[in-house]
Amino acid sequence: MAGTAVLGRLTWRVADVVDVRAETPRARTLVLDVPGWAGHRAGQHVDLRLTAEDGYQAQRSYSIASAPDGTRIELTVVRVEDGEVSPYLTGEIGPGDRIELRGPVGGYFVWEPAHGGPLLLVGGGSGLAPLMAMVRLRAAVGSPAETRLLVSSRSEEDVLYRAELGRLAGGGLTVVHTLTASRPAGWSGYARRVDADMLAEVGPGPAARPHAFVCGPTPFVEAVAEALVALGHEPQRIRTERFGPTGG
Amino acid sequence: MSIITRGFRGRREAASADRVPPGQYVTRDFPVLSAGPTPHTPLDRWDFSIDGEVDEPRRWTWEEFRALPSEEVTRDIHCVTKWTKLDTVWRGVSVDTLLDGVETSADHVVQYSDGGYTTNLPLEDLLDGKAWIAFEYEGEPLEPAHGGPARVLVPHLYFWKSAKWVRGLRLLDHDEPGFWEVNGYHHYGDPWREQRYWGD
């Protein structure tokens, strides 16, 4: 049964921030070392708990973007301008700081190499993070699963992991980009919101019965999942994870 | 206990602290949590059932269901993904109305939905004015993304215990974990005791 491996209590642990990497002008990756971490599955998330001097606390969820790697995990946080937690995580926190977390959480939005392919991964904004864990795991174990990754970003400077995705592409992994708010000179990818035509071109089609994973803000996930169903993909093979607000 | 997060101040909502369970924050948005695509069942193919350990199964078409007495309820709702929304206004049929006259030995219930979603809870958490099958939100027909045409509303538990796109209640004499419950989430889900995950 999915998830039985994480049976038992999810206790709060103290993680050390060992490194911080700028990904884009609005996003940073936190590299954490979590003593006692027992590993995770690609697609799972952690809950962070932040505590102010006066005891006030806030919790937020962040997907693990890295493939399993001992006691290290990486989280990629995109700053939400008026947010309570993400500006702190993309600004203030740094190496040497400590932060509380618990996890890994979630047993459904998960890919394991044994599930095989083909895979259709569609990520919007920070929704790329859990899909990146899958792509990195696929590469780390040498999985041959045929994988199409469609990445939707606002503008070219907002594209996460671009260089790494460029290196990973090939050998059964196709990476396709679309930009929703600009089209720079010389841009050869798509420049519109993800729609059914784009998904049909990116493939694999419903006949190949791909495992589809869709992650991002709610309106993005709604639109992509509906388009996949309209194209004939089986709803049971479409897994979604929604990060953000509805906007009203 | 907790360590201080250096330099973190947070942005507390001064008001209504007694209405916000531990680890939750107030949002004015209405975020969505679902594991897959949103189903769209036409109303002429929609029905609602009470089945399982009952003397006789019950079934209502959409028209029959809408002809039942309904109530407007204003409640705070709490999602396990950390948001709390205050004073949400719903219209729905009380589960007491649907179970009126049903004879059962059951003490557990599985809510089941279009798309295959299920969630479990003790029967008593659905009784005595604690739960509704809601079909309106803020005076409008419930949108599909939020569970329309009808969803369960059990506001005293985390909101995944309020199944969207609900099609029936199965009364059982044993506990049967539902979709999120087999995927690491708590069997009961009381936000005031912060029962998010297994073992909480």
Ligand SMILES: Cc1cc2nc3c(=O)[nH]c(=O)nc-3n(C[C@H](O)[C@H](O)[C@H](O)COP(=O)(O)OP(=O)(O)OC[C@H]3O[C@@H](n4cnc5c(N)ncnc54)[C@H](O)[C@@H]3O)c2cc1C
């Ligand atoms: C399972 C799960 C996994 C997640 N993984 C990641 C991840 O890997 N990386 C990541 O950056 N975030 C992720 N998130 C989102 C994250 O938990 C926070 O919601 C996000 O960082 C905003 O928090 P905040 O405190 O800065 O903003 P808040 O103070 O909570 O919100 C401020 C305002 O911004 C709006 N808002 C909230 N989230 C978004 C958003 N994503 N886009 C636009 N507006 C928003 C709110 O509705 C509100 O109006 C994940 C969420 C979930 C549920």
